[in-house]
Amino acid sequence: MSDGKRTQDAFEQRVTGLLRASASELDAATSSQLARARRTALQATGARTWPGLRYLVPAGAMAAALLLAVILIARQQTPGVIRDAGTLTTLDIELFSDAEAWELAQEPDLEFIEWAAASARAEGAGG
Amino acid sequence: MPDSLALNDFLAGVERRAFRIAQIALGHEQDALDAVQDAMLRLARGYAQRPQQQWRPLFYRILQNRIRDVQRRRRVRRRVMSLLPWATDDVEDAVEQIPDPAPGPVRQLQGAEALGALHEAVRTLPVRQREAFLLRSLEGLDVAGTAQAMGCSEGSVKTHYFRALQSLRSRLGDLIS
Numbered sequence: 001m002s003d004g005k006r007t008q009d010a011f012e013q014r015v016t017g018l019l020r021a022s023a024s025e026l027d028a029a030t031s032s033q034l035a036r037a038r039r040t041a042l043q044a045t046g047a048r049t050w051p052g053l054r055y056l057v058p059a060g061a062m063a064a065a066l067l068l069a070v071i072l073i074a075r076q077q078t079p080g081v082i083r084d085a086g087t088l089t090t091l092d093i094e095l096f097s098d099a100e101a102w103e104l105a106q107e108p109d110l111e112f113i114e115w116a117a118a119s120a121r122a123e124g125a126g127g
Numbered sequence: 128m129p130d131s132l133a134l135n136d137f138l139a140g141v142e143r144r145a146f147r148i149a150q151i152a153l154g155h156e157q158d159a160l161d162a163v164q165d166a167m168l169r170l171a172r173g174y175a176q177r178p179q180q181q182w183r184p185l186f187y188r189i190l191q192n193r194i195r196d197v198q199r200r201r202r203v204r205r206r207v208m209s210l211l212p213w214a215t216d217d218v219e220d221a222v223e224q225i226p227d228p229a230p231g232p233v234r235q236l237q238g239a240e241a242l243g244a245l246h247e248a249v250r251t252l253p254v255r256q257r258e259a260f261l262l263r264s265l266e267g268l269d270v271a272g273t274a275q276a277m278g279c280s281e282g283s284v285k286t287h288y289f290r291a292l293q294s295l296r297s298r299l300g301d302l303i304s
Contacts, residue, residue, distance in 0.1 A: 023147035041167035
């Protein structure tokens with residue numbers, strides 16, 4: 001790996017050839033979808049992003065916090081899952097005390113968060 | 128006003144390779160299409176005014192970020208589903224449900240086994256190695272362009288690429304020669 005212009009050996013050439021060939025021979029449906037995506041992007045050239053989008057991130061964090069609270073409550077009310085509420089809380093706080101807590105807070109898919117929260121509420125009420 | 132014709136030509140030139148890069152990384156065709164479309168949109172909206180020679184590393188930087196977003200979202204979903212009281216262990220994992228990576232003549236002529244094994248081996252490389260390898264090998268970016276797209280130094284690109292190649296050679300050397 002001396003520099004960016006070094007000569008490829010036979011293995012590299014074969015691997016590169018296979019990858020590029022697989023990229024050039026996409027099926028018609030995929031090619032059509034890519035072309036449609038390109039046209040959509042071109043139409044958006046110069047278009048402004050909806051300024052309200054900036055508020056979705058804190059809204060997503062709030063929804064994630066709500067989901068966590070609902071899950072904890074639902075699990076406490078579900079018989080036979082984990083009976084020790086103190087252990088449950090500690091366990092779940094530990095589960096969320098790593099980097100994934102940040103990932104959850106960044107979850108922009110509000111529809112999924114709301115669905116999961118509603119499902120947890122329904123299960124808690126029914127169980 | 129950006130040059131729409133030039134942007135169209137650029138996107139048309141990279142879209143297939145970009146799709147394949149996303150598909151290998153994500154193991155899911157629709158997720159890959161979504162990632163490429165999002166990268167196209169973001170480039171068109173935010174960077175079309177930039178000089179054209181900057182488009183390619185910018186586009187691939189956006190695409191890599193989008194791929195990481197999808198992977199992060201999957202981890203979150205798995206985590207959330209595992210916390211739901213009635214959840215079972217059979218939560219759908221798109222990464223484990225890798226579709227046929229390349230239907231068509233290539234696989235028939237050059238060997239389905241070799242191509243499938245190659246896609247799988249690349250997909251399971253460490254993230255930075257996979258990014259460096261695909262940008263250098265499949266997209267054909269030079270070291271400087273790859274470094275721009277990955278947001279790291281040229282030295283890091285060389286290291287990641289070299290290690291990726293070593294790993295692939297040890298796994299596939301007998302199959303692809």
